Amino acid sequence: TQLLEQSPQFLSIQEGENLTVYCNSSSVFSSLQWYRQEPGEGPVLLVTVVTGGEVKKLKRLTFQFGDARKDSSLHITAAQPGDTGLYLCAGAPSGGSNYKLTFGKGTLLTVNP
Amino acid sequence: DAMVIQNPRYQVTQFGKPVTLSCSQTLNHNVMYWYQQKSSQAPKLLFHYYDKDFNNEADTPDNFQSRRPNTSFCFLDIRSPGLGDAAMYLCATSRVRGSGDQETQYFGPGTRLLVL
Numbered sequence: 678t679q680l681l682e683q684s685p686q687f688l689s690i691q692e693g694e695n696l697t698v699y700c701n702s703s704s705v706f707s708s709l710q711w712y713r714q715e716p717g718e719g720p721v722l723l724v725t726v727v728t729g730g731e732v733k734k735l736k737r738l739t740f741q742f743g744d745a746r747k748d749s750s751l752h753i754t755a756a757q758p759g760d761t762g763l764y765l766c767a768g769a770p771s772g773g774s775n776y777k778l779t780f781g782k783g784t785l786l787t788v789n790p
Numbered sequence: 791d792a793m794v795i796q797n798p799r800y801q802v803t804q805f806g807k808p809v810t811l812s813c814s815q816t817l818n819h820n821v822m823y824w825y826q827q828k829s830s831q832a833p834k835l836l837f838h839y840y841d842k843d844f845n846n847e848a849d850t851p852d853n854f855q856s857r858r859p860n861t862s863f864c865f866l867d868i869r870s871p872g873l874g875d876a877a878m879y880l881c882a883t884s885r886v887r888g889s890g891d892q893e894t895q896y897f898g899p900g901t902r903l904l905v906l
Contacts, residue, residue, distance in 0.1 A: 718899055722897075776840060776886050780832040782831070
C-alpha cells in the first residue's frame with residue numbers, strides 16, 4: 678500500500694509570509710498532482726509534476742518533484758488571503774494496473790489579512 | 791468550460807430515502823471515480839470505473855452503488871442514507887493510456903449531501 682505523508686496538516690499565517698508544504702513517501706510515483714480546494718467546492722488542479730527533479734512555477738507558487746519521484750513540495754511566496762484553502766497532494770502509481778491516486782491528508786492553510 | 795459536471799450541487803434527503811447523484815464529463819476519459827469527502831479531510835475513494843469495468847474499494851459499504859451507462863455519465867446511488875453518509879461527494883475522471891500510465895485526475899465541483 679502506498680502512503681503519502683503530507684505536512685503540516687494545519688497552517689495559519691499572516692499575509693506576506695512564505696510557507697512550504699511537503700509530501701513524502703517511500704514509494705515511487707509516476708506523477709504527482711497538487712490541488713487546492715475551497716470550502717464547498719471540488720479540488721482544482723494546480724499542477725502535475727512528472728519528471729524527477731522537475732520544478733514548476735505558477736505565479737507565487739513553486740512546485741518541486743524529488744529526484745527519485747518519491748516526494749514533492751509546494752512553496753508559496755508572499756501568501757495572500759486568496760491562497761486560503763485545503764491543499765492536497767496526490768500521487769499516481771508507477772506502473773501496474775492501479776489507476777487510483779494516493780492522497781496526502783491535506784494541508785489546511787489560512788492566510789490572515 | 792466545465793469539464794466534469796455534477797448535479798445537483800446540494801442534495802437534502804431523509805434518513806433511509808434513496809438518493810442518486812450524477813456526474814457527466816466532456817473529456818472523453820476512460821476512467822471515472824467517486825469519492826466521499828468529510829470536512830477538511832482528503833477524499834476517500836468509493837469506487838471507480840475503467841471503461842465499463844467496475845472496481846469497488848474493499849471498505850465501501852454495500853449501501854453505495856454505481857452505474858456508468860456510457861462513457862460520459864456515471865451515477866452514485868445511496869440506497870438507504872444514514873446520518874453518517876452526510877458528506878461532499880466528488881466525481882473525478884482521468885485517462886489511462888494503453889501503456890497503463892494514468893494521466894491527471896480532474897474533479898467536479900462536488901455534491902454536498904445532507905441527511906435529515
